[in-house]
Amino acid sequence: MSNRQNKTDVILIGAGAMSATLGILLKELVPDWKITVFEKLSNAGEESSNEWNNAGTGHAALCELNYTDEKPDGSVDISKAIKINEQFQVSMQFWSYLVNSNLIRNPQNFIMPLPHMSLVQGEQNVSFLEKRFEALSTNPLFQGMEFSNDPEKLMEWIPLIMKDRTPDEPIAATKVDSGTDVNFGALTRMLFDHLESENVDINYKHSVNDIKRTSDGLWELKVRNLDSGTVERHTAKFVFIGGGGGSIHLLQKSGIPEGKHIGGFPVSGIFMVCNNPDVVAQHHAKVYGKAKVGAPPMSVPHLDTRFIDNEKSLLFGPFAGFSPKFLKYGSMFDLLTSVKPDNLLTMLSAGVKNVPLTTYLINQVMLSKEKRMEELREFFPNAKSEDWDIVVAGQRVQVIKDTEAGGKGTLQFGTEVVSAADGSIAALLGASPGASTAVHVMLEVISKCFPEHMKEWEPKIKEMIPSYGVSLMENPELLHEIHTSTAQTLGLVDKKQANPKRETRMLVEV
Numbered sequence: 001m002s003n004r005q006n007k008t009d010v011i012l013i014g015a016g017a018m019s020a021t022l023g024i025l026l027k028e029l030v031p032d033w034k035i036t037v038f039e040k041l042s043n044a045g046e047e048s049s050n051e052w053n054n055a056g057t058g059h060a061a062l063c064e065l066n067y068t069d070e071k072p073d074g075s076v077d078i079s080k081a082i083k084i085n086e087q088f089q090v091s092m093q094f095w096s097y098l099v100n101s102n103l104i105r106n107p108q109n110f111i112m113p114l115p116h117m118s119l120v121q122g123e124q125n126v127s128f129l130e131k132r133f134e135a136l137s138t139n140p141l142f143q144g145m146e147f148s149n150d151p152e153k154l155m156e157w158i159p160l161i162m163k164d165r166t167p168d169e170p171i172a173a174t175k176v177d178s179g180t181d182v183n184f185g186a187l188t189r190m191l192f193d194h195l196e197s198e199n200v201d202i203n204y205k206h207s208v209n210d211i212k213r214t215s216d217g218l219w220e221l222k223v224r225n226l227d228s229g230t231v232e233r234h235t236a237k238f239v240f241i242g243g244g245g246g247s248i249h250l251l252q253k254s255g256i257p258e259g260k261h262i263g264g265f266p267v268s269g270i271f272m273v274c275n276n277p278d279v280v281a282q283h284h285a286k287v288y289g290k291a292k293v294g295a296p297p298m299s300v301p302h303l304d305t306r307f308i309d310n311e312k313s314l315l316f317g318p319f320a321g322f323s324p325k326f327l328k329y330g331s332m333f334d335l336l337t338s339v340k341p342d343n344l345l346t347m348l349s350a351g352v353k354n355v356p357l358t359t360y361l362i363n364q365v366m367l368s369k370e371k372r373m374e375e376l377r378e379f380f381p382n383a384k385s386e387d388w389d390i391v392v393a394g395q396r397v398q399v400i401k402d403t404e405a406g407g408k409g410t411l412q413f414g415t416e417v418v419s420a421a422d423g424s425i426a427a428l429l430g431a432s433p434g435a436s437t438a439v440h441v442m443l444e445v446i447s448k449c450f451p452e453h454m455k456e457w458e459p460k461i462k463e464m465i466p467s468y469g470v471s472l473m474e475n476p477e478l479l480h481e482i483h484t485s486t487a488q489t490l491g492l493v494d495k496k497q498a499n500p501k502r503e504t505r506m507l508v509e510v
């Protein structure tokens with residue numbers, strides 16, 4: 001056992017985007033609370049938050065068609081898109097606060113402006129996209145959205161996609177220039193660097209193996225030091241389980257009743273990355289298509305410009321797949337060991353209900369590179385196999401639970417905060433919309449777990465997030481002010497058009 005002080009106020013499990021965000025929020029709200037972090041890998045942001053493990057889309061519902069469903073009467077429901085956009089504005093404000101307060105620097109190292117586009121083919125899809133455009137473009141949150149079904153205009157917007165395309169079907173796209181590419185890995189590392197400078201005790205290569213309640217109401221964690229092999233015990237008043245896909249197992253270990261009857265369904269991701277700089281230079285957007293029939297919503301195909309490792313690159317995917325692991329660096333037994341007596345029925349029901357999805361995912365895993373190239377060619381007709389490599393992305397563990405609407409074992413595609421009734425422990429489950437809405441979700445953790453402090457903390461929260469508690473859609477003036485100031489602070493203005501060499505240099509220089 002080490003002889004260091006093992007009692008702390010807050011323990012954050014996992015060094016991903018979620019723990020990083022919660023850690024900084026709490027540090028800003030109550031600087032004198034002692035915070036300890038345990039991460040089993042050797043660095044921050046190595047799992048789903050890593051830049052190669054997610055798509056880096058600043059999800060603001062500008063281009064993702066699965067956030068706007070067509071209703072039975074043919075109209076388009078934009079309520080989910082509004083919610084996600086508002087939540088993304090919360091992240092933008094918080095990141096701007098961090099930059100303005102010099103807590104992090106060089107925002108261009110984690111966020112870049114990039115047009116967000118939706119692209120569809122076929123008469124029915126084009127008509128849906130036009131209705132979606134009409135419903136969204138009049139809403140202040142989606143101002144600036146353009147629609148076109150003119151192949152010449154589309155050639156201007158997305159030359160790589162339009163070149164040599166046989167126009168046998170109607171085609172249309174929408175475009176919003178205020179979209180972003182976010183390097184969540186870089187952001188997570190920046191946030192942890194700041195936490196370290198604030199004397200937060202960050203322990204890498206430390207795996208949390210058990211969580212138990214002590215008789216005096218604290219939480220005791222059994223933590224294995226993976227270098228020395230020793231087991232340490234640490235206690236805290238509040239624990240956040242930010243273990244990504246690993247959160248379900250840890251929640252189950254805590255034994256809280258709120259964590260019962262919940263299971264997880266892992267969906268893995270694969271991208272194709274372009275290794276030809278001439279091809280990369282011809283594209284400058286995130287272009288989202290429509291999910292294939294039977295595909296889960298998170299496997300909507302998209303062809304994205306990305307800014308990773310100070311370079312512009314091009315990724316296509318994600319192809320969904322099935323692996324029983326709950327983390328990319330997890331165990332093949334993760335799914336099996338997550339089945340407990342209390343969630344057995346829930347898991348079995350989900351298994352029965354989701355046979356087609358599981359079959360789809362297994363088929364996806366079996367796809368050859370050439371088959372994946374065929375899917376890519378639906379976007380980029382001239383794609384050449386030798387220009388593209390396969391990259392394995394992160395695991396997303398979807399929540400399975402019993403719901404009134406869906407019955408036993410219903411698969412959920414959102415994120416969920418599960419917390420004890422007394423607010424002493426909380427876990428984040430699910431992975432969508434993901435890191436883009438981390439600030440909103442972590443504020444939810446704070447309000448659920450520290451209700452007694454909310455009144456006292458509200459002025460500081462409003463300083464960090466001026467729109468806190470306010471609907472931006474209903475306050476267009478505030479929205480305009482926030483759009484302008486966050487774009488200015490985060491450097492999202494005046495570097496719109498692609499000049500890859502210049503952009504690369506600018507990224508390296510700072």
Ligand SMILES: Cc1cc2nc3c(=O)[nH]c(=O)nc-3n(C[C@H](O)[C@H](O)[C@H](O)COP(=O)(O)OP(=O)(O)OC[C@H]3O[C@@H](n4cnc5c(N)ncnc54)[C@H](O)[C@@H]3O)c2cc1C
Pocket residue numbers: 013014015016017018019038039040041045046047048049050053054055056057058059184206207208209242243244245246247250268269270318327393394395396428430431432433434435436437
């Ligand atoms: C293919 C894919 C595409 C995605 N695309 C997007 C996107 O475009 N935009 C977006 O906003 N989001 C996206 N997401 C979701 C986003 O990546 C996640 O929501 C986000 O990164 C989750 O952050 P986290 O901190 O909860 O988890 P993670 O980043 O996974 O971090 C959890 C950490 O906990 C550690 N850990 C786990 N168990 C233990 C333990 N027992 N002891 C100690 N440490 C432990 C892990 O090692 C890990 O470092 C995508 C995800 C995937 C997989």
